[in-house]
Amino acid sequence: MAAPLVRRSLTNLFPKNSSSLYKSHVFYTQNLSTISENQPIDAPTVSDFLMQKHNFSPEAASQVAAGLTSLKTLENSDSILSFLKESGFSSTQLERVVKYRPAFLSANLEKIIKPKIRIFQDLGFSADEISLIIPLVLHSSVNNRLIPSLSVLKNLLGTDLQVAKVLKVSAWFLVTDLEKSLVPNVEFLKSCGVSVNQIIKLMYIVPRVFLSKPENMKKFVEKADEMGVSRKSGMFIYAVRVVSSMTDESWEMKVKTFRSLGFSDNDISRVLRNAPMVFSVSENKIKKIVEVLVGTGKYDMRRIVNNPTSLMYSVEKRYLPRLRVLEVLEKRNLIKKWPCLGTFHLLSDSKFFKKFVAPYLDEVGEVYDGR
Template sequence: MGQRAQFGKNPRYGGQLWGYVALDDALVQGGLIGVAGELPERYMQAIVVGSGGSGLTPFLVEKHSFSPELAVKTASSLTYVKDPRKCDTIISFLKESGFSKSHIEAVVKRKPNLLYSSLEKTIKPKFKIFQDLGFSTHDVADIVASDPWILTRSVDDRIAPSISDLKTVLGSNDDVVKLLKTSAWFLKSDLQKTMMPNIEFLRNCGICSSQIVSYVFSFPRFFLLKPESIKQFVERADALGFDRKSNMFLAAIRMLSSMSEENWELKLKLFRKLGFSEDDIMSTFRRTPQVFAVSERKIKQVTDFLLNRTNVGISFIISHPMVLICSLERRLKPRLLVIETLESKNSLRRKVSMTTIYKMPDKKFREKYVVPYLKELEEVSMSIVGT
């Protein structure tokens, strides 16, 4: 493959010293940075600033301080761009709209062809609707950077109706912004076909609005399932004997939605192997449905640890299934180490139950069993004790 290098002043970019290298597209798109890392620095600079016949790479590096890697990647995605000033218009608008360098980099990495969009027809209308609805410039920057594809959606058919629906459910702009910063893809969905009928159906099942809102933040994709699917999960929960008045009803539905029927059967087999009866399994599901979302590996590890390290039996785990959710390394092991150390030194007035060990909040555990016994625990690494 032939290459030609030419160094000198390029008046198009303010007289800066730029190297120009004519490269085949294959080099630009196929591991350029990795190859260039083995070349002398002056050739690396020539390749980085010269890739792409349009001159977009040096333009992005010089005027907008893009890293060479990001500039090359962006230029390789926009080989059809003949005039860098087209991209400059979009980047300058984003800067004027409160986007930081990291915001712009996030947008360009995820969707580089936005730089060649129509500012007037594609970009500005989306910003206007956010502003009209009371979003701050920083909020808009965070939302767009998290999912720049929303700028390609229709204002009237998708973005405005979706924001309106979210505000109806969540109650305030602040909560809508909080949700969109992590789940901006809500603005790409028709919420009138998924989220809104799903929420109405769940309310009719007796689930309170506050719990629904909490789950919207914790499990947002659950609400975008097809309404027919949500109804099927409710029917399965009913068939398993779940009480709709239970606070765990929504947790059960959500858990069932996350598992295939095959995985459900595998989890049942696991609990049977551990010594759970059929009644034990159903009782566990009704009291603590989220346990069924715990991986088989973790359930085995926690069970083996408790049965081998402590004086509890399988009956304790059956009666306290929440223990299977606890982190083995960050909660169970360090806490047991603390209690065992204190008991070996006769520092405790009474025996501490396993229920107390796994259930007690972190702050309270430190205040009661760590801080007063720092001398006794000096042999225990504080990095482990810091539960």
Template sequence: MRTVYICKSLISLSLKNSSHLNKTPISLFPLLFFSSSLETPIAVANYLNDRHKFSAETASKVSSVVKYVKRPEETDSILSFLQESGFSDTHLQRVIKNAPQVLSANLERSIKPKFKFFQDLGFSSSDVVEIVSNDPRILTRSVDNRLGPSILTLKSVFGSNMDDVSRFVKRYGRILSFDLAKTMIPNIEFIMKSCGMSWTQITRYVYNCPRLFLFKPTQIREYVKRVDEMGINRKSKMFLPAIRAIRTMSIENWELKLEVFKSLGFSEDDILSVFRRAPLVFALSERKIRAKTQLLLSTGKCDISYVVNHPFLLTLSVENRLKPRLRVLEVLESRNLLLKNPSLATVFWFTDDKFFEKYVLPYSDEVGELFVVNKV
């Protein structure tokens, strides 16, 4: 309506001035173009709620970062393009919630090139949806300065095997936000040299635990120094897990965990032994360490030395493994159904299927329902 009004006013003005030939005529076209391109900004919450039926929770979160949608029709085009590319309503809300900048992006210059980049690498449409949904901020990254170099780096790590790169990116899409040439490559080279690992070993570890290789090289060297001080041999298979554990803790956190172990009855030698055998125990919270240790000791089937010799027990879930299996054993023992008392380490090491086959299936009338209920 506003455009029509402006047009009528300009035409009227032009007719009034048409007799004054000595004056420069007014050109309507620039003004008409300018007026037709104007859009009234809309509050983000109203835009997402009313225009696109986003959830109130998503609209509220986005509006705390972005107040207005300045060009609603352009933003409509972005959302339409994402829908046409296979994004569901849930995907869309995840993208906008985690990367509100997408609302003000340029579809042709910023959004579409990211999709073309992945498609040119051989990723399917569903792959791209998965990658972007897992890390929507990918849509805000530069293809030339970040995404492209990151893919090249991953190719150098995985031997240009695009199947491996594809699986890796789908699983850890956020890694493309890092400057891998300055973090991953120097860290891989340092750890290989320090630990005497083969390229095959290191790439397997990169695939399963990439975050370890994303720290600044100076930080990795500091973690290695701290692990050395714990007495773990660099060629031990526990060396990299020890680095993983150390990087989750500040010196203060480490001291707190030492105090928890000491309060439970562990000596300093016991604590170091646990760390050397199962360093990831120290990545647990103080609360979990205390709860799991107290549960194991309360059974009367093991003492501190048993836990020290089988520290993997502290890495198991209380609700999904420790308690259900202890309850099954308790019932079987109370009814004298076991010929001998099994080792707790063995019982807890079994997979769920193996435990079911050995301790539940033969006694299904007594513990079948109990194990299923607790397992769930």
């Protein structure tokens, strides 16, 4: 079935009266090196090569071929794809790499591709992980960019394992001049009293903040200072993270949302000090959570202000299933009072089930879907 489908797809690329032209596009299977190097190979030939020789889908082959306007030989491309297969790349991973960066197929295998593949293999990366990173660093010099960047990261993180862990979160550390971004940003945060452990923790969570311009990092810290977050607090680094992810306009919009719900400026500052990640929650979600919780008649705004992390959970997956259970238990006089908001929103699903569902399974089993 696959062969007829491929033939039909290829046939659609050419006029019906061009059978001789079509035949000329498949002769690479006999001898790739016979293709002339004096002029670029046309897109149909490249597409056919990718489908027939390396099992690319018609869609992927067409997309890649369209991006290779100056390819003059298929022999090098064939060697590259064969090498990646030998290195453990699946067809899906090959397509991912080449679709993202079609120029990959015209790169120098020995000087550009192999050294980079070896670097990531030595760090313990899987073929799938390499397929996500290698297109980003295709044009990065091994000696002038990759090795210096890896050296900076290892000096900070200590081991290849930790370097690999950070790079799996973000490969952007390898395409940026770390001496102009990461190094001064880390030194500045250390001068603010932030521990190296906190800095490393943030690198795993939101690495790109460290690639900001040093002057921007200073602005993020100043903003966190203005909101009253102590530099000695464990929340300080998270406050910096939140501030770094927001424009002035989005910050003002978030503040207006809190005010419209009844938060005072002191309340807003306290939220940032105690639970800065709440500022990452969308305005619509915050409004919906407040509406649902206050709508129960059991939790008021003061309790929400005192438990700001309650604004970070899912209405559909956490709150509604639990509220249905508590409403049934109350109506049937199985509980005398509802749990406080802190307990209600922080209990894990398993603990909530054990405390409020399992003892009354016959009564509430049909209404609880939060296990």
